[in-house]
Amino acid sequence: MSTQDKSIIQSIEKIPQILDLFIQHTSLTLHDIHLYSGFTKTSASRMCNSLVNIGYLEKIYIGQTPYYRLGIELYRLGKHAIESLDIQSCAKKYLNWISKELGGISYLFIERNDKALCLDTVKGSQYIQTNSTNVGDLLPFNKGGGPLAMLSHYDLQIQNTIIENLNLSHDEESSLRQKINAFKTKGYAISLEEFSLGTGALGVPIYDVSNTVVGALSVGGIIDHFSEGKVEQIEHTLKKYSLDLSKELGFSIN
Secondary structure, three states, X not given: OOHHHHHHHHHHHHHHHHXXXXXXXXXXXXXXXXXXXXXXXXXXXHHHHHHHHOOOEEEEEEOOEEEEEEOHHHHHHHHHHHHHOOHHHHHHHHHHHHHHHHOOEEEEEEEEOOEEEEEEEEOOOOOOOOOOOOOOOEEOOOOOHHHHHHHHHOOHHHHHHXXXXXXXXXXXXXXXXXXXXXHHHXXXXXXXXXXXXXXXXXEEEEEOOOOOEEEEEEEEEEHHHXXXXXXXXXXXXXXXXXXXXXXXXXXXXX
């Protein structure tokens, strides 16, 4: 590799280091970028000017002081990247891992018309036919590990709209709200014998780049698998993979 090639690669590698500074800061002066990045002022200035030229940064003035901020071109590229994400394709490997590790049948749910749509499933070694949810099934949000995981982590306005459309009695609605409040605290939802006798399911929410719930991963099996001593392992596994999938969809904890 030539010296020129190495120099080009080093310059390219500096780009994300500079852009990442704007995750925590809306705008930065050249001096700020120099301090936070550790680059020399000359190097920082050259990189920033190049990023301005291609639209990744904008240079603005506050009083007499020049500042840099993220450019509109990044928004355009980011929007395209988000739109090109396919949650089903992204989730497939996690469904396989869940079923392999836990033995049950794993599910991917998303919302469609105020119902939970089963978008994909993977059968595990302990699959039983009484787990009757299939790809394409629409479930009410007040039953099932995946649907309840989504409902319990939606914001209040969405929750209220969905619950109103369920046409529950006063007592049923009160019971459901208590249940989903408890599930939100736990970070997962559990469903026991709500669809089939002797079966259960546990679900966790999936988030996207806007930190919005966009679906749920869940696993179902015989009810013995969801005893108090076994729930912790299921919860840990699902939370791990749901976080990994959420990050793949752009979610950030910070």
